[in-house]
Amino acid sequence: MTTARKFYVLAFAFAFSFLQAQQPADRYIVITVIDGARYSETIGDPAHRYIPRIWNWLRPQGIIYTAFYNNGVTTTTPGHSSILSGVWQHIANDGSEPPHNPTVFEYYRRYFNRPPEDEYVILKKKKLAILANSDSPDYGQKYAAAVSRVDASVAYKDSAAADNARKTLLTAHPRISIINFPETDDAAHQGNWLRYLRAIRKADSLIVDLWKKMQGDSVLRGKTTLIITNDHGRHLDSVENGFVDHGDTCEGCRHIMCVAVGPDITPGTVDDEQWEQINIAPTVGTLLGFPTPQAPGKPFPWAEKKQFKRETAH
Numbered sequence: 001m002t003t004a005r006k007f008y009v010l011a012f013a014f015a016f017s018f019l020q021a022q023q024p025a026d027r028y029i030v031i032t033v034i035d036g037a038r039y040s041e042t043i044g045d046p047a048h049r050y051i052p053r054i055w056n057w058l059r060p061q062g063i064i065y066t067a068f069y070n071n072g073v074t075t076t077t078p079g080h081s082s083i084l085s086g087v088w089q090h091i092a093n094d095g096s097e098p099p100h101n102p103t104v105f106e107y108y109r110r111y112f113n114r115p116p117e118d119e120y121v122i123l124k125k126k127k128l129a130i131l132a133n134s135d136s137p138d139y140g141q142k143y144a145a146a147v148s149r150v151d152a153s154v155a156y157k158d159s160a161a162a163d164n165a166r167k168t169l170l171t172a173h174p175r176i177s178i179i180n181f182p183e184t185d186d187a188a189h190q191g192n193w194l195r196y197l198r199a200i201r202k203a204d205s206l207i208v209d210l211w212k213k214m215q216g217d218s219v220l221r222g223k224t225t226l227i228i229t230n231d232h233g234r235h236l237d238s239v240e241n242g243f244v245d246h247g248d249t250c251e252g253c254r255h256i257m258c259v260a261v262g263p264d265i266t267p268g269t270v271d272d273e274q275w276e277q278i279n280i281a282p283t284v285g286t287l288l289g290f291p292t293p294q295a296p297g298k299p300f301p302w303a304e305k306k307q308f309k310r311e312t313a314h
């Protein structure tokens, strides 16, 4: 081979590897949020009475975090925004204020030059439409996620949220999605303890069904990482009106569940180190292969292991 020819071959190989690096990894990430479930009624309950399917079915296949926290504002919109941006968002809870740092949706679309349909915010709570994009300079609306809404008449019904999620996930196959299950928080705010517990159980069941549906889908099977968490917990019984409300810095409001299952996770893992909501965005970035420069947290180690494999494969 002549020197010139060698040069062209090398240049082509270099360009090709660069182009390859601009493709997202073959992964789909689904974040499900059980709105306002307290740790003592989820993983922290020794009998796991209200999350039997997650506990018995998903946990053995994945990882649970026993010291996972919302250390920002313990309400819905800030909680979801901190998960998606990897930066604590001290924003209004009524949907009037967008996140101020880019979400994983914006990082992803900008880095890979991809359309909005690659990512979905799947809604029940209308105010969460603001999760589609931040108002961060250089990001924002032009890199927003698509939003999948349901009829307002079935507001706060987790079954409607799950139906919407199933349809969206199995038809659009979004790379990144977040799904809010609102019923638990709604029941608790009404002061109805039994309805609150029933709502957690229902979300438990709906999320495991959703996982099974994804594993039956030829695109998503074996390539999907499911993260189950909360936006916030609720007051400890000893704080103010206890489970009915939330929003301060008590242990009950901050300590939340996190369970993850997916192809890069060693089955049956328990992680008791302290992790926070802001570790999720860098984890999503690492799994799909895009940077999240404004997010200070580190990704979960199992996601990095995957990234390492990706880099050495080239």
Ligand SMILES: [Zn+2]
Residues within 6 Å of the ligand: 036, 076, 185, 189, 246
């Ligand atoms: Zn609430």
Ligand SMILES: [Zn+2]
Residues within 6 Å of the ligand: 234, 235, 236, 239, 245, 246, 247, 248, 249, 250, 251, 252, 253
């Ligand atoms: Zn509290």
